[in-house]
Amino acid sequence: MPKRLLSIFLTFLKIGAFTIGGAYAMIPLIRREVVQKRGWITDEDFLDGLAAAQSCPGPIAINLSVYIGLHIRRGWGMAMAVLGTVLPSLITIVAIAALFTHYAEMPLVRKAFHALKPALVALIAVPLIQMTRQAGLNLSNFWVPLVAMAAVGLLGISPIWLILAAIAFAVLQSLWQKGKAA
Amino acid sequence: MYFTLFWTFFKIGLFSFGGGYAILAMIQQEVVLRHAWLTQSQFTDVVAISQMTPGPIAINAATFIGYQQAGIPGSLLCTFGVILPSLILMLAITLTYLRLRKQAWFKNVMQKLRWLTLGLIGAAVILIGKGAFPDWFSVAVFAICLVVYLRFKPNPIYLMLGAALVGMVLG
Numbered sequence: 001m002p003k004r005l006l007s008i009f010l011t012f013l014k015i016g017a018f019t020i021g022g023a024y025a026m027i028p029l030i031r032r033e034v035v036q037k038r039g040w041i042t043d044e045d046f047l048d049g050l051a052a053a054q055s056c057p058g059p060i061a062i063n064l065s066v067y068i069g070l071h072i073r074r075g076w077g078m079a080m081a082v083l084g085t086v087l088p089s090l091i092t093i094v095a096i097a098a099l100f101t102h103y104a105e106m107p108l109v110r111k112a113f114h115a116l117k118p119a120l121v122a123l124i125a126v127p128l129i130q131m132t133r134q135a136g137l138n139l140s141n142f143w144v145p146l147v148a149m150a151a152v153g154l155l156g157i158s159p160i161w162l163i164l165a166a167i168a169f170a171v172l173q174s175l176w177q178k179g180k181a182a
Numbered sequence: 183m184y185f186t187l188f189w190t191f192f193k194i195g196l197f198s199f200g201g202g203y204a205i206l207a208m209i210q211q212e213v214v215l216r217h218a219w220l221t222q223s224q225f226t227d228v229v230a231i232s233q234m235t236p237g238p239i240a241i242n243a244a245t246f247i248g249y250q251q252a253g254i255p256g257s258l259l260c261t262f263g264v265i266l267p268s269l270i271l272m273l274a275i276t277l278t279y280l281r282l283r284k285q286a287w288f289k290n291v292m293q294k295l296r297w298l299t300l301g302l303i304g305a306a307v308i309l310i311g312k313g314a315f316p317d318w319f320s321v322a323v324f325a326i327c328l329v330v331y332l333r334f335k336p337n338p339i340y341l342m343l344g345a346a347l348v349g350m351v352l353g
Contacts, residue, residue: 018339022239024306028338044296048283051295052275054302058195058268059205061238066272071280082269086261089237093245094257096231104230108350113234115349116342117314118324121307123338126331128303135296144294148301153308162298170294174287 005080008072011038012065012084023053023060025120028127030064040072043134055163061085187256190217191244191263198240205240205264206232209247219251240264319353 011033019026027050034040041049049071053063062082069081096103103109137145151157190212198205206229213219220228232242241261248260282288315321327341 014339016237018236018342020234020236020342022233024303024310026238027303032338047296047299048279048292049276050303051292051299052279053272054299055295056268056271056275057198058265058271059238059240062241062265062268063272066269067276070273070276078269078273082265085238086241086265089235089241090245090257090261092235092237093231093242094249094254096235097246097249097257104227104234109234111353112346112349114316114320114353115323115345117310118320119327119342119345121311121314122324122327122331123341124303124307124310126328128300128307131303132300135300136293137297137300141297144297145301145304148298149304149308151305152302153305159302159305162302163295166294166298167291170291171287174290178287 004073005076007038008069008077009080009084012069012081013087014084016061016085017088019061020116020120023064024124026061026064028123030068031127034068041068043131045071047131047135051163054159183252184255184259186217187248187251188259188263191248191260192266194244195240195264196267206243209240209243213247219247323348 015026015029015033019029031043031046035043035046046068049064049067053060053067056063062085065081065085066078069078071077073080100106132145148159148162151162152159194205194208194212198208210225214222214225228243228246231246232239235242241264244260244264245257248257250256252259279292283292315324323345327345330336331338331341
């Protein structure tokens with residue numbers, strides 16, 4: 001196996017093995033490994049992939065693995081990234097299902113999560129600040145992420161509606177500008 | 183049985199938008215209400231375990247239910263079923279993206295989506311933050327992690343392992 005493919009597999013294996021709490025918890029780790037450490041894709045491409053991964057049905061982490069894998073090394077890159085993300089889940093869950101049925105109630109596990117949950121909030125908040133600087137946000141458009149944050153986080157609106165609305169708005173805006181220019 | 187498991191999880195993957203938590207709602211609909219493979223309280227356990235083990239929540243839940251229903255082949259089939267729609271659709275989306283990304287209107291779409299995505303990550307902070315701060319201990323852990331992460335930029339893995347250890351000892 002080419003060295004690059006192996007390192008894609010190992011990187012995503014690490015991401016799959018060390019993120020607890022779903023795709024958003026994976027964001028800081030994926031960004032660090034794939035953008036900052038290895039320079040496989042740019043921060044801009046990463047954010048685009050995140051947007052695409054959220055608009056597509058299915059687990060966001062898998063969608064993002066497909067996107068990044070394809071970006072780095074086409075079909076094989078995709079296969080290695082997805083396999084790496086899924087494998088730790090398969091192994092841990094089968095072991096838990098086979099051995100401990102009351103894993104979630106174990107005192108040590110509960111105690112660890114008491115500290116892990118607030119740590120996770122901090123871990124997701126920090127890259128958010130850094131990415132805000134790179135997304136070209138200013139005083140005139142800063143309300144967009146804030147409104148989206150409140151709509152999804154507080155009102156429980158499905159992100160898919162916001163995504164569709166943003167796409168429709170951007171397409172209409174481009175058409176209008178084109179019409180004005182012509 | 184094998185085919186039903188695969189097909190059920192394929193449908194779940196295909197029709198759930200918005201990631202792990204939306205998928206859990208679909209799994210509940212199919213696995214508890216429609217097929218009665220699990221009771222509601224067994225399902226609640228599956229949700230807790232899926233959140234508390236590493237890896238994507240939807241993959242964890244699919245693997246667990248598959249294993250309970252049909253052993254290791256079951257867990258492989260359910261996992262493959264739930265990711266297959268992602269593989270096909272994301273492949274199409276990414277290839278379209280790579281082809282169109284030089285066009286002005288497409289750049290505009292992606293720029294708006296980027297702003298939105300930041301908001302969606304912010305929403306995740308709210309959602310994960312709910313229930314994460316029952317006492318001052320949690321607030322202290324949050325503040326320390328924030329400062330350490332901003333100042334020293336450690337690998338998130340070490341920060342999480344550190345937090346888990348602190349929780350086991352002091353939590």
